[in-house]
Amino acid sequence: xxxxxxxxxxxxxxxxxxxxxxxxxxxxxxxxxxxxxxxxxxxxxxxxxxxxxxxxxxxxxxxxxxxxxxxxxxxxxxxxxxxxxxxxxxxxxxxxxxxxxxxxxxxxxxxxxxxxxxxxxxxxxxxxxxxxxxxxxxxxxxxxxxxxxxxxxxxxxxxxxxxxxxxxxxxxxxxxxxxxxxxxxxxxxxxxxxxxxxxxxxx
Amino acid sequence: xxxxxxxxxxxxxxxxxxxxxxxxxxxxxxxxxxxxxxxxxxxxxxxxxxxxxxxxxxxxxxxxxxxxxxxxxxxxxxxxxxxxxxxxxxxxxxxxxxxxxxxxxxxxxxxxxxxxxxxxxxxxxxxxxxxxxxxxxxxxxxxxxxxxxxxxxxxxxxxxxxxxxxxxxxxxxxxxxxxxxxxxxxxxxxxxxxxxxxxxxxxxxxxxxxxxxxxxxxxxxxxxxxxxxxxxxxxxxxxxxxxxxxxxxxxxxxxxxxxxxxxxxxxxxxxxxxxxxxxxxxxxxxxxxxxxxxxxxxxxxxxxxxxxxxxxxxxxxxxxxxxxxxxxxxxxxxxxxxxxxxxxxxxxxxxxxxxxxxxxx
Numbered sequence: 001x002x003x004x005x006x007x008x009x010x011x012x013x014x015x016x017x018x019x020x021x022x023x024x025x026x027x028x029x030x031x032x033x034x035x036x037x038x039x040x041x042x043x044x045x046x047x048x049x050x051x052x053x054x055x056x057x058x059x060x061x062x063x064x065x066x067x068x069x070x071x072x073x074x075x076x077x078x079x080x081x082x083x084x085x086x087x088x089x090x091x092x093x094x095x096x097x098x099x100x101x102x103x104x105x106x107x108x109x110x111x112x113x114x115x116x117x118x119x120x121x122x123x124x125x126x127x128x129x130x131x132x133x134x135x136x137x138x139x140x141x142x143x144x145x146x147x148x149x150x151x152x153x154x155x156x157x158x159x160x161x162x163x164x165x166x167x168x169x170x171x172x173x174x175x176x177x178x179x180x181x182x183x184x185x186x187x188x189x190x191x192x193x194x195x196x197x198x199x200x201x202x203x
Numbered sequence: 204x205x206x207x208x209x210x211x212x213x214x215x216x217x218x219x220x221x222x223x224x225x226x227x228x229x230x231x232x233x234x235x236x237x238x239x240x241x242x243x244x245x246x247x248x249x250x251x252x253x254x255x256x257x258x259x260x261x262x263x264x265x266x267x268x269x270x271x272x273x274x275x276x277x278x279x280x281x282x283x284x285x286x287x288x289x290x291x292x293x294x295x296x297x298x299x300x301x302x303x304x305x306x307x308x309x310x311x312x313x314x315x316x317x318x319x320x321x322x323x324x325x326x327x328x329x330x331x332x333x334x335x336x337x338x339x340x341x342x343x344x345x346x347x348x349x350x351x352x353x354x355x356x357x358x359x360x361x362x363x364x365x366x367x368x369x370x371x372x373x374x375x376x377x378x379x380x381x382x383x384x385x386x387x388x389x390x391x392x393x394x395x396x397x398x399x400x401x402x403x404x405x406x407x408x409x410x411x412x413x414x415x416x417x418x419x420x421x422x423x424x425x426x427x428x429x430x431x432x433x434x435x436x437x438x439x440x441x442x443x444x445x446x447x448x449x450x451x452x453x454x455x456x457x458x459x460x461x462x463x464x465x466x467x468x469x470x471x472x473x474x475x476x477x478x479x480x481x482x483x484x485x486x487x488x489x490x491x492x493x494x495x496x497x498x499x500x501x502x503x504x505x506x507x508x509x510x511x512x513x514x515x516x517x518x519x520x521x522x523x524x525x526x527x528x529x530x531x532x533x534x535x536x537x538x539x540x541x542x543x544x545x546x547x548x549x550x551x552x553x554x555x556x557x558x559x560x561x562x563x564x
Contacts, residue, residue: 050230057230061237064244080347081533081558082372082437084389102348192347192559195437195533 066136066161067186069119070110074156074188078102083194086154088146095144095157102192110157112142115164138164147187153196156189251562254521254528257294261301261519262532262555264288269534269553278512279303280447280487297523303448304531305516307367310336310353311345312377321456326361341380347559365453369516369531372438374426375417375508379404382438390433400430413464419503436536442511446493447483449510454479457509464504471497471506488512517555531559 020028079086079099089096094111098104100121111118120133140162147156162183268285289299308323318324318333327333336356346352347368350359357366372385383401387394403426410416418426420440427434444453455476461469475497482488490512494501501507519530535554 050226053230054233057233057237061233061240064237064240068244075560075562078347078559080345081369081531082345082385082388084391084433102346104344189560191561192531195535195556195558 062137062139062164063161063184063186066117066119066139066159067188069134069136070157070159070186070188073100073108073119073121075191076101077108077190078192079190079194081192081195085194086146086190088154088157090144090146093142095159097157097190099192110144110159112139115139117142117159117161140165141183147189151196153193154190155193156187158185158187160185247564250526250564251528253294254297254526254562257292257297257299257521258519258528258530260293261285261289261299261521262530262557265301265517265532266553266555277491278447278487278489279445279514280483280512282487292521294521294523297521300518300520300522302518302520303445303514303516304367304518305370305514306444306449306453307370308365308453309367309370310349310356311340311347311368312370312372312381314376314378317376317460321460323456326357326365328356328358331356337378337380340378340384345381345384365450367516369518369533370443371436371441371515371536373443373508374404374423374438374440375408375505376443377438379408385437386430386434389437390430413505414503416464417503417505417508436533439536440508441515441536442490442507442513443509445512445514446479446488446510447512448514451476451480454510457506462505464500465506466499526564527562529559529561530557532556533558 074097077097077100080102083099087098093113094109097108097110098106100106100108107122109118109120109122111120116135116137117139118133118135142162143160145158145160146154147158148154160183264285268283269279285301289301292299308326313323313336315333315337318327318336324333327336336353339356343352349366349368350362352368353362353366372382374382379401382404383397386392386400387397390396407418408416418440423435423440424431427438444457446454449457458471458476459473462471463469465471478496479488482492493507493510493512497504497506497510501510513534515534515536517532517534519532521528532555535556537554
């Protein structure tokens with residue numbers, strides 16, 4: 001009799017070892033779900049913030065690098081002071097500037113292609129291969145224009161660069177179009193410009 | 204939960220933490236690089252702005268100096284106040300230098316006879332003639348980059364000492380083919396029109412009366428007609444060299460040159476060179492001094508197209524350690540008033556234009 005009691009005492013489950021009730025299990029799953037959703041949302045937000053920061057830094061870095069390169073290359077453009085005017089050829093996607101390093105047949109070429117701003121010094125007659133061609137970007141677009149002083153003398157080139165909007169998050173639901181204009185205009189002066197007599201010239 | 208399962212949970216957590224750490228370290232490193240690049244770019248920009256501001260101050264002083272209503276303002280020399288003023292620089296540790304770069308020979312405009320009738324022929328390299336230089340210019344055009352463009356004709360030492368790529372093209376003493384090239388480049392007109400312009404100059408130079416061969420400053424507007432606004436001041440009739448700065452070897456050869464408009468002898472007094480060299484050490488020489496000294500004639504004569512008392516192109520440098528800003532400035536001759544008389548000149552007549560800038564670090 002006594003032995004049976006002892007066996008029952010050890011073999012029967014205790015009150016707190018009987019497992020969870022259905023309500024407890026559902027509550028637990030609900031709490032875990034809510035926690036999971038919160039954590040997942042937080043993680044997603046954090047990842048998006050990291051992505052955005054990365055994109056912003058990428059963009060800033062691309063702008064800075066493009067600005068540096070444009071200023072450096074344009075400063076090496078030296079039109080002779082006796083030339084009639086700065087003959088810069090500009091179309092929708094490119095600009096060609098002669099007198100790179102003071103040589104008439106050496107040109108600085110700026111081109112917007114495949115979301116990149118290409119800064120190149122194409123080969124001269126007799127040269128072999130491309131002399132130099134470097135991409136900067138990515139950008140959403142680029143516009144070229146000559147930079148003029150108040151008396152309409154050309155002194156450099158202006159390049160307006162738009163941020164790249166090819167990212168998935170920016171192209172969905174037309175968000176990119178609704179954003180304020182965040183384009184950046186870089187004005188780079190030439191190293192030397194033709195001498196103009198502002199008293200007489202009105203061209 | 205089993206004991207072994209506790210370890211695996213911590214391991215996953217550690218991996219996650221590691222990944223997040225690596226991600227943030229990467230981002231922060233990239234951010235640091237971008238900020239650093241941005242700082243370098245902005246510091247470079249600020250440094251350049253400080254140099255530009257100082258250069259503008261010097262140009263202001265030069266304009267003020269040249270615009271004063273005094274006889275000394277009609278000339279530029281080492282006796283001007285500007286040389287004392289540029290000893291002081293507002294950028295700590297920086298040095299300002301000013302150099303006349305137009306009172307030198309310029310292979311872009313030099314006539315054949317300037318070589319063949321003077322000792323300048325010795326400056327040409329072996330197996331090179333003045334005709335070769337003329338043919339080379341015709342074929343390859345002109346260049347302000349003298350050391351590279353004319354390296355085959357002159358030694359680097361001579362190019363540095365006697366030559367410059369900066370200066371106006373005097374209509375009376377520049378090579379007529381060069382004037383044709385400048386005419387076409389400046390106006391954008393055809394070769395045939397350029398040829399007509401050259402012939403106009405050619406015929407003027409063939410006039411039987413040596414005194415009528417020159418296009419004087421006051422007649423330049425009539426001579427160039429509708430092209431004047433585009434050609435002036437690149438083509439003008441102002442003296443090329445400033446006697447106060449020109450190299451003594453160049454001065455000697457210019458004075459020894461045979462001038463058909465200097466009477467029968469065609470030669471100026473050889474002692475003139477020594478007089479100029481002596482006087483310019485003591486005081487500033489003006490065009491009035493040259494007019495009173497150069498006999499039989501200076502004004503309206505060919506020597507007056509070479510020797511004057513004004514500098515047309517200046518090289519202004521501001522240097523601090525390895526950073527340097529170099530400006531090439533052109534003084535624009537007043538087209539309305541070519542007089543050198545200080546009483547008829549106003550302060551506003553003087554105008555310097557920046558034509559070239561170089562900034563290096």
